[in-house]
Every structure is written in structure tokens, then in C-alpha cells.
Amino acid sequence: MDIMTRQHWLGLLANSPATRLAELLQPHLPAPTAISWLRHAQTGLVMLQGRSGGSGSRFNLGEISVSRASCQIGGLLGHGWVRGSDGTHAELIAQADALLQDPQHAPVLQQVLQTLQQELSARRAQRARETAASKVEFFTMVRGE
Numbered sequence: 001m002d003i004m005t006r007q008h009w010l011g012l013l014a015n016s017p018a019t020r021l022a023e024l025l026q027p028h029l030p031a032p033t034a035i036s037w038l039r040h041a042q043t044g045l046v047m048l049q050g051r052s053g054g055s056g057s058r059f060n061l062g063e064i065s066v067s068r069a070s071c072q073i074g075g076l077l078g079h080g081w082v083r084g085s086d087g088t089h090a091e092l093i094a095q096a097d098a099l100l101q102d103p104q105h106a107p108v109l110q111q112v113l114q115t116l117q118q119e120l121s122a123r124r125a126q127r128a129r130e131t132a133a134s135k136v137e138f139f140t141m142v143r144g145e
Contacts, residue, residue, distance in 0.1 A: 006097075009113055013096055014082045016116045018089035021096075024112045028105065029095055030073055038077070039070040041087025073098040 013021060043065060050061040067090040069080045078098025080090040096112075099105040 006100075009100055010079075010081075010093065010097060012113060012116050012120065013080070013093045014089075015120055018082075018086055018092065020119065021089065021092050021116070024115060025092060025096055025109075028099065028109060028112070030099075034073060035095065036072040037069070038072060039068065041067050041069045041090045043067045043085045043087065069094040071095055071098055074102060076101045 045063040046066050048061040048064055049058050051058055064083060065085055067082050067085055067087045069087065069090040071078050071091070071094045073095065076098045078094040078096070078101070080093025080095075080097060082089045082093060096109065100109050100113075
């Protein structure tokens, strides 16, 4: 499996609202008895690092709370990480990750990913429009001219 593809879908799942993710995934999820939980949802802190100027030396920016979960479905491991303390969201991501690695489920779940991508793009475009509407133009006036 391509690492970049998996990173893309994990990022997309993590940036999608948990309620919408649950709604779209519900018809595709296996029975609870078919899921072996290696790690039910746990919440903890992770240190964020930044770089001076974007490419300079690293520094610790601060901590952020995250939730993580890991499961096994049919021999495939799924992992889910999400910002905040929503354990259900992390568990949904873990289940989706495992199913997306399965060649039988992947084509069907690609439709779910496409829907989530379109919704994420629409939310980002809306946020960009709202930000642009509040933009203030500053200029400098020189005295005496």
C-alpha cells in the first residue's frame, strides 16, 4: 500500500466531523464481534513542535490533547488519531483505516472518502470567503507631501 495514500485518508478522516463520519461509515462497518480492539480510545497529550521561520531550528510550541485507538479487522490493523478528546471519532477512524486496507472494502469506501473530501473542500472554501470578507487593507501615508 502507498504510504502517501494512507496518510491522505487518515488526515481526511481526522478532519471530518465525527457525526458525519459515523453516518457515512455505519452501513460499511462490521459487526462489533468482528472487531478486535488492540487499544480502545485513549486520550492524552502530545507535544507540538514548530520551526523558526518554517525551516529553522525546532522548538516546542505546546501540548495538544489527542485521542487514539487501534483495532484489527480480518487481520488488518487500523489506527486512528484525532485532536481533542473524542474517543468515538478515533475508533471510527481506526475501523475505517483497517477497512480501507482491505481490497474488498476499499472501492466502496473510496466513495465515502470522496464525499468527505468534497465536504472538507467546501468548508475550507467557506472559511476562506469569511476570512477574505474581514480583510483590512493597510497603507502608509507620508506626512508633508
